[in-house]
Amino acid sequence: MKIGILGAGNVGGTLGTRWARGGHEVVFASRHPEAEEMRELIAKAGPAARAGSIAEAIASSEILALTTPWSAVRDVLTGAGNLAGKILIDATNPLLPRLEGLEVGMSTSGGELVAGWAPGARVVKAFNTVGYNIMADPAFGAARPVMFYCGDGRAAKQTVAQLAGELGFDPQDAGPLKQARVLEPFALLWISLAVQYGFGRDISFQFLRR
């Protein structure tokens, strides 16, 4: 396939290099195709890769990988000309500065509201990210599903971790209570796959580390 990489940073550079080595024709889009960094990237990616302007990358590719920082996305796209029919892989995230959240679509969480409604209680968000059938029996062969929890008190979280471990989960501390802003959408991922998009309820996630 012919693949244009819009944004040759860490993500775009990695994907483009691996796809080029895998036999696809890759164009790394750059405002400065002759720059030293780009020459090094092309050398690493091999003969199936080349550098070009954004316009060239778009014109010569049936697939475009959007891998710029979020702040550049709008300008790149609105200046891109006709994209009709192109497959545009959006690999970006609308991150706030200092990774405090997402710029769009996220402002609070049920967990934080709960804490406001339960003054004095040591709130730990947990057991919200898989269905009860998984809580009844978490075993997937030899794999142990993860159970993330978050909260603002260390001792309370240790207690909840123990309770999750006793059920057969791999308990993992996802941080302070405001992390409910990611654990609740994570629950919605499970729910939507299980109920709306055909996977059924016998699904879960194993947390991998190396």
Place this chain on the structure above:
Amino acid sequence: MKIGILGAGNVGGTLGTRWARGGHEVVFASRHPEAEEMRELIAKAGPAARAGSIAEAIASSEILALTTPWSAVRDVLTGAGNLAGKILIDATNPLLPRLEGLEVGMSTSGGELVAGWAPGARVVKAFNTVGYNIMADPAFGAARPVMFYCGDGRAAKQTVAQLAGELGFDPQDAGPLKQARVLEPFALLWISLAVQYGFGRDISFQFLRR
């Protein structure tokens, strides 16, 4: 430990039963402790479990599991009296009717904005949920990390799935483009664990099915 279950439905019933069988003292809170369903639940959970009013469950427990539907959460908590010092496990999710999203904290996504800015392009959200180091080498021993993608065109998604598979990922279709609303927070889970909460960047998720 002494555990009160606020909401003895599927989630609360399952957790309470398993904790009671594991040796903890469990009180299932109910407005109708004498109801037939509750008697069956208690019989299943064994001698370490009993039913009680919400007030009894709270008074006798150091740990409370909040497992009501979201619509009941506010009333249960604001009517709960003094919760100071209690560990409150929030297992709820502020779901919209028909699971269309979350009632709070979620309104759009970068992926949907991208589609609006790229008229005609076949946008697929993908490669946004793990760091580039994982894209460079997805192998975690024998485990293959999942790569979710979403979009509104079947053919474009099949192409992206192939590209993810070639890199060593387990490609999974998460549904239409609006699912970027859950895949972007899923990315934030990865990012926050990797960068803010001490796990480092060599983490990923395996999708489990059975």
